[in-house]
Amino acid sequence: MKQELEKAYIPQDNEDKIYKIWEESGFFNPDNLVLDDSAPSYTIMLPPPNITAQLHIGHSCMLAIEDLLIRYRRMTGYRTLWLPGTDHAAIATQMVVEKKIFQETGQTRHDLGREKLLEEIWKFLRSTQATILHQTRKMGSSLDWSRVAFTFDDSRQNAVNRMFVDMYREGVIYRGERIVNWCPHCHSTLADDEVEYKEQQAKLYTFKYSKDFPISISTTRPETKLGDMAVAVNPKDERYQEYIGQEYKVDFCGQLLNIKIIADRNVESDYGTGALGVTPAHSMVDWQMAQANNLEIIKVIDEDGLIHEGFGKYSKLKAEEARQLINEELRVRGLMIAEDDLVNNLSVCYRCDTPIEPLPSKQWFVGVDKKLARLGGKSLKERALEAAKNKEITFIPERFDKRYQDWMENLHDWCISRQIWFGHAIPVWYKEEEIYCGETAPEGEGWRKDEDTLDTWFSSGMWTFSTLGWPDNYKDGLKIGDLAKFHPTQILETGYEILTLWVSRMVMMSFFALGEIPFEKVYLHGTILDKKGKKMSKSKGNGVDPLDAIEQYGADALRLSLLMGATPGNDSRYSEEKIEAKRNFINKLWNISRYILSSAKNDNLPPNPKTMADRWILSELAATRIKVKNKLENFEFSLAAEELTDFTWNKLADWYLEISKIEKEKDAILIYLLKNVLVMWHPFIPYVTETIWEQLEDGLLMVKQWPQDDLVIDEVALKEMTALQEIIIAIRNARSENKIEPGRKIKAIIKTSLPLESVELIKGLKTGISDLELVNTGEAPAGSIVVAMHNLDIYLLGAVDETKERTRLIKEKENLEKVIVGLRTRLSNEEFLAKAPTNIVDAETEKLNNYILELDKINKLIN
């Protein structure tokens, strides 16, 4: 031991110090790891947090999982790269800054102007970015800071421009008019998945355009009817057959409309009147009908949510105001037939909650169905789907595979232009009718740059390769440098809520740029809810700052509490009690180490098992090592940690350390056990393990390799230890049941096949009885345990007596026989054999054989 350890572990005294040592060691950077050239890479790209706000507890969960994966792989010989970064989150950031400025100065972005706003955004960004990176470090994240990236830094801007130009030249990116989701407040389009739906009370108005028009229609938005070009009915609807194809001129509240009656099978006959007024400019469905029927498109509502010029008294009114006026007019004219209450879903902006106006507008799109030569004639959508179908990309948990595929199958062209100021510029210039797309501005005068910016997912979709030096590291279809070393990445670990938003886009972008998958596996974690099971949000004020938790309990405790009791894809609740429990465990581990370090000489000798207890603990260690390894590689982090806890606390601390106080000379084994425990725990709780490691060995635990030596699982030792534990528990029980005060002289007669050395242990172990007399009769049959206690006054029959044990064994035997008969029946059933796959049959056969062996053993014990 290099120095006396504190009585309790104080994370605050150690964590920052340790992080500094790690960082200065350079081992976060895979280039500095001491590895053969043949060492496989293991890469994770940190999903870049938005720089809109501080990290929340969900980020901590993400960091804990990814750091666990990375540290485990680093300790098993992989060239591990975990690359950090942040996301400029275009719309979100601009909104936050605008709101902040408005609150502070009352100014809008229009008052400020483009340049000043961007300046403010950059100022804001620099401060939040620093906070976020600080929080990320505090979690103990072993990220390679030398490669830190930002979705909007120079390299990423170059990559984005290049990508846009490439896609444009291949015809994947195109400009088109389309109904888009328009947010009148953000003044920008929204992608389909940026639209949210809110249930609201609304009115369904049923009316006729005019007295002489034969069909009544229903709508919740009469004001848009100013732009109606048609009335659509279901082709099978008998009520309207005679009208289909007719055209009418109507005076709708003072606006002259040409209404054609068209048939469309999307119209449902039993909704409302079964007739639908077609407003091509303000409804997605209507737009499609208009395309199919060659209808003219008249815009009624403008980008501010106001009625356009040319609609008489309605012009310049807000949509809702116009609606009231028109309703009034319809009532006056006696055309309003019904006003029914109705609950419908209002689409609102996911950022500002403003109701969406569907508007036609010129936007840039990524065509997902465009067949591409570089993808063997497949489209991005087809290739991205295929990747999931072929299991080139797999999902954890598996059910998200289906969700990914469903979403992909229904994917429409992706609108990538946004009418906001903060974001990647669209590398397009216009001159009259001419369009130029290129990485740099075109030569000559009179070119006007496209003022829009790109959807934030366009740049984050490139995250796996824009961070690795694409496009510079991609020459003539060959990856070089970092890109060759680290792409495709191994795991994308993120929250399930952005599976569609982000994951799907990364897949398409990677296929376009590199023709390969961006990652092999997608691990999706759940959401951390608050104590009551509600989503944490800023507005509710129920969020938790990870730094507070770290300050109080330490980063290790927070990490462990987030890793344990959580399963992939399922939400879990934040619980301070849980963090406290993990803090307590960490302190236990600390004290285990303190004891071992203070009592055992650290001579670095190989473990030298001498007694049954030694063989037992090494067998338990061997079993634990295998289980932990399997569970970690199977993404069962919680179960892995449970195995480790069980070994560390219930086996090592509760039994072996106590035994070591009686049987001496276990130094080599104790040190060996401690090192193994620290190595296995390190990916979960890196700080405390590294802190203890400093006392044990030179060199960092962080890069210590998992032990390769083979340990034997000694079945006899396991059995004997179980027997010993049962005896001790029986004595303790007998003592407490019979209320024997400590210190009372007691004689216990123990009949057991255990070696005498083991029986001697009982005297020293926590039986709560001093002055215990033992008699080992050595007569009992193998494996059976008989305890009889005897003091000078009272004769006690122990908790486990011979008959009890015998009944237990007989019951076990009966159960086994039943199972064996059952399995035999199945395995001789021809129908089953014909239907079941061979591996199932093999597994069942193996099970049967094991049960038979087990039964043999029991039979031997009973006879």
Added chain:
RNA sequence: GGGCGCAUAGCUCAGCUGGUUAGAGCACUUCGUUUACACCGAAGGGGUCCAGGGUUCGAAUCCUUGUGCGCCCACCA
């Protein structure tokens, strides 16, 4: 409208491809300050695994129906 998830001890949750007596943490009861640890130790109580039906030698686990929560997608004018 379509899809997914969850329902197991008082609470929060584990429980893989069905297999012998269903686990953990917290909480609770009793006991204990033996020099690693009270952020501790020992012993213990507590579960018709949501309900009905089915498959099976055997079901918390598979199938089906229902109930109650939660989420996602589409959106009906």
